[in-house]
Amino acid sequence: MENQYLPKIAYIIDTYEEADNAKVLTLKMKNGSHFKFNAGQFAMVGVLGWGEAPFDICSSPLKSNTFEFCIRRVGTLTEKLGSLKKGDEVIVRGPLGTGFSDLDKLVPKNILFLGGGCGFVTVRPIIKEIIERKLYKDRSIQLFYGARGEENILFKKEQKEWSKFVDIEIILENIPKNSKNYHKGLITDLFKKIKIPNDVSIIMCGPPIMYHFCIQGLGNKCNPKSTYFLMERRMHCGVGICQHCAMGPFYVCKDGPVFTLDMLDKAGVKL
Amino acid sequence: MVENRLNKIFNRLLRFNYEIIGPIKEEGEIVISKLDKLPALSLLSIVSDRSYKYFLMPAREVLYKYENKKVKIAEYKINKKVLFGMSIYDLKALELYDNVFKNDVYFKNRKKELFTIGYSAELINKIKTDFFDFDKDILSNVMFDIFIEKTKNDFNFYSGSKKGYLFLRSCGIKAKYIEYNPKHMDNKILKIKKAVENSKNSKLWQELSKICLACGKCTIACPTCFCFDIESKIGPKKEVERTSGNCFYDDFSRIAGGHKFLNNPGEKLYFWYYHKFVRIPFEYGLHGCVDCGRCTKVCPVGIDIQKNIKRLLKESDLIKNKKK
Numbered sequence: 001m002e003n004q005y006l007p008k009i010a011y012i013i014d015t016y017e018e019a020d021n022a023k024v025l026t027l028k029m030k031n032g033s034h035f036k037f038n039a040g041q042f043a044m045v046g047v048l049g050w051g052e053a054p055f056d057i058c059s060s061p062l063k064s065n066t067f068e069f070c071i072r073r074v075g076t077l078t079e080k081l082g083s084l085k086k087g088d089e090v091i092v093r094g095p096l097g098t099g100f101s102d103l104d105k106l107v108p109k110n111i112l113f114l115g116g117g118c119g120f121v122t123v124r125p126i127i128k129e130i131i132e133r134k135l136y137k138d139r140s141i142q143l144f145y146g147a148r149g150e151e152n153i154l155f156k157k158e159q160k161e162w163s164k165f166v167d168i169e170i171i172l173e174n175i176p177k178n179s180k181n182y183h184k185g186l187i188t189d190l191f192k193k194i195k196i197p198n199d200v201s202i203i204m205c206g207p208p209i210m211y212h213f214c215i216q217g218l219g220n221k222c223n224p225k226s227t228y229f230l231m232e233r234r235m236h237c238g239v240g241i242c243q244h245c246a247m248g249p250f251y252v253c254k255d256g257p258v259f260t261l262d263m264l265d266k267a268g269v270k271l
Numbered sequence: 272m273v274e275n276r277l278n279k280i281f282n283r284l285l286r287f288n289y290e291i292i293g294p295i296k297e298e299g300e301i302v303i304s305k306l307d308k309l310p311a312l313s314l315l316s317i318v319s320d321r322s323y324k325y326f327l328m329p330a331r332e333v334l335y336k337y338e339n340k341k342v343k344i345a346e347y348k349i350n351k352k353v354l355f356g357m358s359i360y361d362l363k364a365l366e367l368y369d370n371v372f373k374n375d376v377y378f379k380n381r382k383k384e385l386f387t388i389g390y391s392a393e394l395i396n397k398i399k400t401d402f403f404d405f406d407k408d409i410l411s412n413v414m415f416d417i418f419i420e421k422t423k424n425d426f427n428f429y430s431g432s433k434k435g436y437l438f439l440r441s442c443g444i445k446a447k448y449i450e451y452n453p454k455h456m457d458n459k460i461l462k463i464k465k466a467v468e469n470s471k472n473s474k475l476w477q478e479l480s481k482i483c484l485a486c487g488k489c490t491i492a493c494p495t496c497f498c499f500d501i502e503s504k505i506g507p508k509k510e511v512e513r514t515s516g517n518c519f520y521d522d523f524s525r526i527a528g529g530h531k532f533l534n535n536p537g538e539k540l541y542f543w544y545y546h547k548f549v550r551i552p553f554e555y556g557l558h559g560c561v562d563c564g565r566c567t568k569v570c571p572v573g574i575d576i577q578k579n580i581k582r583l584l585k586e587s588d589l590i591k592n593k594k595k
Contacts, residue, residue, distance in 0.1 A: 001376050005501065005511075006344060009341075046503070048509040048511075049398060050503060052503070075527040077527075214503060233532060234577060236500050236516070236527050241372075241375075242501070243546060246542070248545070248550075
């Protein structure tokens with residue numbers, strides 16, 4: 001019987017500072033095993049003596065010999081993780097949850113990403129998979145990203161590459177003087193400015209308050225079966241037993257963290 | 272004396288070096304602890320204040336440690352234990368644990384060394400609860416090695432496993448063999464599930480929110496509550512522990528940055544009832560509440576789970592009738 005609670009040791013092969021006080025850690029399993037996952041899945045990452053917590057995997061799911069996490073320093077464990085250097089060891093349990101098993105089979109084919117805050121991290125593996133599998137060829141891919149200021153934009157450098165295949169619209173509350181690269185306002189303001197196809201799968205990665213206003217702003221475009229949300233809850237076991245992340249009949253760790261609007265309705269979660 | 276046979280069982284267990292766990296009076300409470308002699312029948316005939324659950328899942332246990340740059344599963348000796356005098360309710364709770372922790376190596380290892388002896392001070396076909404459709408097959412719906420039923424002047428003995436059967440035979444006691452053949456999802460469970468599932472807007476939760484202290488005594492007393500935390504031990508030892516959790520405490524749903532998803536006692540109680548009466552039946556086809564009454568007994572403000580479920584059932588009937 002497999003022990004569900006036993007982590008594996010991974011070591012850091014690279015790190016770099018991201019925006020918003022975040023750090024990207026590139027990991028490799030110490031025993032050389034591959035880490036196969038779907039975009040949208042997460043893992044419990046931790047440091048012995050400091051605990052473990054759930055983090056979304058943010059690298060391309062097509063690459064499994066190394067994998068990445070973007071850790072924003074918001075508490076004790078994330079401060080510790082953020083202080084680690086190349087060669088240091090961490091514990092990893094996962095991948096956990098479901099995620100998107102086959103992006104090619106999403107119906108409708110067109111995809112609109114709505115990202116905000118540190119939830120935006122999860123947009124990255126999905127976009128990477130879309131680009132690497134050339135899924136953009138037969139559909140429209142749009143990414144609306146709302147942030148406070150230019151300094152809060154995550155993965156800014158990479159977005160230049162993404163923008164060859166994806167229509168990226170960034171909207172900031174405070175835009176730099178004389179900047180033409182950004183819209184000014186809140187993410188919902190983009191719904192009036194940019195045309196969105198009628199048939200579109202919507203993937204929202206951000207804080208619940210953003211979900212609330214996006215659902216209102218998009219109205220009929222939010223089909224309950226093809227509007228996806230990334231949910232965040234406290235987690236301990238990661239396998240649907242400890243109850244911390246229970247949401248109606250579901251567990252965010254086991255049945256999520258990606259949920260359709262339909263599932264959230266069933267769970268009695270009001271957005 | 273008819274009790275002689277119970278003594279015979281007890282002493283034989285001691286001789287086989289079993290650690291015997293059962294009800295004992297301590298500072299005015301009936302707790303579940305190590306026994307060195309057969310408990311008085313009067314202690315066995317009432318629901319103990321504490322349950323047997325911490326012998327199924329300890330309140331604190333080391334899951335693994337980090338030694339010589341390797342993660343190692345914690346190893347410790349597990350003593351052969353007898354859980355003596357478990358009521359039908361406690362045996363129902365054991366059945367739930369057996370389902371919930373079916374892939375948990377720590378629980379499985381402990382369970383292997385457990386010998387369970389149930390006891391009922393009344394005839395089992397007389398046991399009634401509002402939460403289950405108990406019928407005359409009640410014993411085939413619970414897991415046990417031996418079950419002892421008190422009759423007017425004597426005892427009936429049942430064995431629920433080969434281990435139990437052989438043990439009783441070695442004591443010279445005849446027993447009826449009962450096969451575990453659980454009936455999942457009886458009508459009462461389904462009815463209560465529906466009533467609780469649709470109760471989010473009931474005024475009950477607001478009313479309870481005003482009186483509940485969120486002290487968490489109910490979950491500690493509850494024989495089925497099994498929520499847990501996984502935490503790194505503080506200090507030089509690099510060990511990770513599982514400790515029992517409590518959904519009434521604020522940390523339970525708090526995430527980094529301070530946001531909580533359960534914010535007042537009403538929300539916590541709804542979460543608690545939902546787990547027992549909706550999520551567990553949905554996942555395991557079993558009830559998450561065994562109707563033992565312990566939570567009602569320990570609640571400092573008198574929250575009565577039976578009364579609340581009856582009210583939700585009534586409200587659910589009213590809604591149904593209105594729709595007609």
